[in-house]
Amino acid sequence: MMQKLQRYGGAMFTPVLLFAFSGIVLAITIMLNNPQIVGGIAEEGTTWNSILSILENGAWTVFNQMELFFVIGIALGLAKIANASAVMEAVVVYLTFNYFLSGILEYFGSTFGVDFSQNVGSTSGMKLIAGIKTLDTGIIGAIVISSLTVWLHNKYFEKKLPEWLGIFQGSAYVVILGYFMMIPIAVVVAWVWPIVQSGIGSLQGFLASSGTMGVWFYHLFERALIPTGLHHFIYTPFMFGPAVVEDGIVKYWMGNLGSFAQSTESLKAMFPAGGFGLYGNSKMFAAPGIALAIYFTAKKEIFSQCNRIAELGSTEGSELEIDEHASYIVDLACAIAYDTQERMLLIVENNGAIQNFDPTAMVEVPCIVGANGPEPLVQGTIPRFQKGLMEQQVAVEKLVV
Incomplete structure (x- = not known):
């Protein structure tokens, strides 16, 4: 069981590897496009500003399409056979799910307490995913739908159908099964997820106002789960999901880096949620931890000999x-x-x-x-x-x- 969970965590980590380069490019382009750093050459309307803006837009690719990358990463990491086919199936089924969800909310949104006419983003709970206006289920929705698709893939991809139905074998069969599976799932999500979004909103307020203790508990759980490989389940909703800020800490930080740099206000006051992104600082306790482990496991007579x-x-x-x-x-x-x-x-x-x-x-x-x-x-x-x-x-x- 632990091996399966660790493999699952590893599959979740696959798309995260793409963030490093994009983050570096974003940091550089935002810095070089800041008039306070490079002067008037970066003012809006200049050729320099236009070129840097284009380069910055390209670097946002991974962060703006994060859900799709998690769908791909999960399928790639968990499929036991024909990984490439599993990726294609996962993307098709995930988009099908979002089309179903979008249609349900468009025609029956009031039944589920959702105003589908709102603009995407902000506090509306809506988002554009591959051009589909749908509920913002974030990477959680991507991971769940991709996981279900991989389960179908591993179970039915090699299933033999009657000869006259041979055209529907393999990926086609998996997508067909996924199509019908997504209908009830989309209905359930339309009913449950607005409640979850409300809960996430409350969590954001609680963690943002809980100060040092909230950050401490977050880092404690994230570090404690590293040996099991399950720490991805702790930090992913915070860093890349909406647990404390919309779209996650990483994207929020990159998107507001320019305004942070130009402000004289303390970073703690402007971006209190950033404390959850400082889990690298918790590694300072590694050396004392190792020393204590040596002390409590070593034979005590060794210390007297050393003295x-x-x-x-x-x-x-x-x-x-x-x-x-x-x-x-x-x-x-x-x-x-x-x-x-x-x-x-x-x-x-x-x-x-x-x-x-x-x-x-x-x-x-x-x-x-x-x-x-x-x-x-x-x-x-x-x-x-x-x-x-x-x-x-x-x-x-x-x-x-």
Whole structure:
């Protein structure tokens, strides 16, 4: 069960990998299009402003179509066979679901307490997904519908139909089943999701006003679930969904970066929800945690032996044995600390030490060690045969790492 949940979490993470490049481009274009940073060249109407705006719009692709990328990522990661077909089926079924939902709300919206005539965005709870005006179910809806489609795919993709129905086998059969499955699901979502949206709105207000304690609980759960691979379920609705701000913290931050930069007000006051995006700071507790783990799991007599060695400055008479590797590490530390210019054999980046070999490869060569760390000594070139063996080893290492 745990393996299945971890695989599910991994599939959810697939589209997240796309955000890094888009985020970097957005940050750069927004910065270079800020008149307070680059001057009048970035004023609205200038050629510079127009070009940077075009580049910024392109970088918004991943964030503006986030639901579709999660649909694709889930199908790609969870399909047991014919992954490409599963992706196509998931996209078709997800769009079908949204067309059903849109039609239900257009004709029967008042029955479900939804005003379909409202503009998308803001507090309307509506959104345009692939040009379809529908309820904003966010990445949660994308993940659920894609997961159901993958289940259908894994179960029925290879099912054999009578010969005269052969044209409906494979992806066509999965999409047909998905079509009929989406009808009741769309009705249920039209009834339930407005209530969920109301609850999410209340959660936003609660977490935004709960201060440090709310952020603390969020980070606690996110970090605690990392070993299980289920932490994606905690941070995804906050970072990329509407748990605290519309469209998620990442998109909100990028979209308002310019106004944040131009304001003299504190970032905490302007964007209190940003505290949920600082989970990297929680890693500062890793080192004390490791130290405590060592302390509570180590044999207690080891500490008294270490104290004795520290007092005497020698391991003589101690129950602890010092091997060659330990001595070598101490010698290395002393050479750096006291700038002794010790000659030692170390594994370092080649960087020209072996002149006819990859400069970025890690090689074991003689070095002079001082206050600036190890400085490899030039070894010249190596014969073709040895070079071939070493290049093969480096290639394997790069593939593995």
